[in-house]
Amino acid sequence: MKNNKYEGYLIDLDGTVYRGPKTIQTGVNFVHRLQEKDIEYLFLTNNTTRTREMVVDKLKRHGIDTDVDHIYTPVLATISYLLEENPDLDKIPVYIIGQVGLKEGMLSDEHFYLDETHPKYVIVGMDTDLTYHKIRIACRAIRNGATFIGTNQDMNLPSGDELLPGNGSQCAMITAATGVKPIFIGKPSSIIINYALELMKLDKSRALIVGDNYDTDIMAGINCHMDTLLTLTGVSTVAQIENKQTKPTYTVENLDKWLV
Structure with missing residues (x-):
């Protein structure tokens, strides 16, 4: 074709x-x-669990030579979305559930900083080390008015012969506890x-x-x-x-x- x-x-x-x-x-x-x-x-x-550099390295192992400028993830889109939503803010407090790709990606931008107490946004990405404590902080912040952002809504992730719970499942738990649905970016x-x-x-x-x-x-x-x-x-x-x-x-x- x-x-x-x-x-x-x-x-x-x-x-x-x-x-x-x-x-x-x-x-x-x-x-x-x-x-x-x-x-x-x-x-x-x-996928927000890897940095763009990690994705480039993985692609190289599969026979593709490329660079970070050719990798686009929900992390980059979330940054653009939040900056567009807050043109007058120099600093935006966020609480992040996620792994290295999401955390490093968000916090490498000088506009964002971690705040567990009074975040303006709760950003949830795939986290294989998810804990009750993290969910509790996220739910408290959302009930107090923080905007709920989900990097993607994948309910399950294929892994070999099984399906693993995805970020959509994590977000569904927070929605069940707070009654608030996230804005999905991916x-x-x-x-x-x-x-x-x-x-x-x-x-x-x-x-x-x-x-x-x-x-x-x-x-x-x-x-x-x-x-x-x-x-x-x-x-x-x-x-x-x-x-x-x-x-x-x-x-x-x-x-x-x-x-x-």
Whole structure:
């Protein structure tokens, strides 16, 4: 399948380029073709547990040489969103639940500082060391008026032969305790897509979202009225999308089938 209308690609990682420690060679080949033809691309992941430097290193192990400027995460989108919401604030107090990617990413920006007592925002990302104490602080702050931000709403994360509780599950627990639903930043929210396109300086009609998960990657495109390409190398199957009201613009067995 060949299509020359797209000037830029927003590319998912897990299930598209790799699956955990395993390389998806067809996804790697696809990225190499984009690089060879000097076509704009941005890796768009919901994962906030890694820094961008860590993502670059992981991609290198799978055979892709790139740099941090080609990695876009909900951390960057959250920073842009909060700065846009607070143009008159030099310093913004936040409470963060999450791992190194989220914490280092947020706090490396001089506009944000940690405040467990009176945060303006509670930002929740995937945290495999989640504790009752962290949830208690988050719930108290939200009840006191802090805005609840979730980096993504993935309820489960595939890991080998099992599904692990995802950030959406963590956020659901906080919602159950407070009655407050979060503003989600990552896919399938249009927030992360709009900021990514702004970074690429591309109109959405000239960009294509590529991924393996209908509920995150494809729905992100649908929510933004963008074209989408589903690769059947990860989560979603043909059977699962048959009854979906809105189908992906394109579906391929793997990304070797997509010519640029």
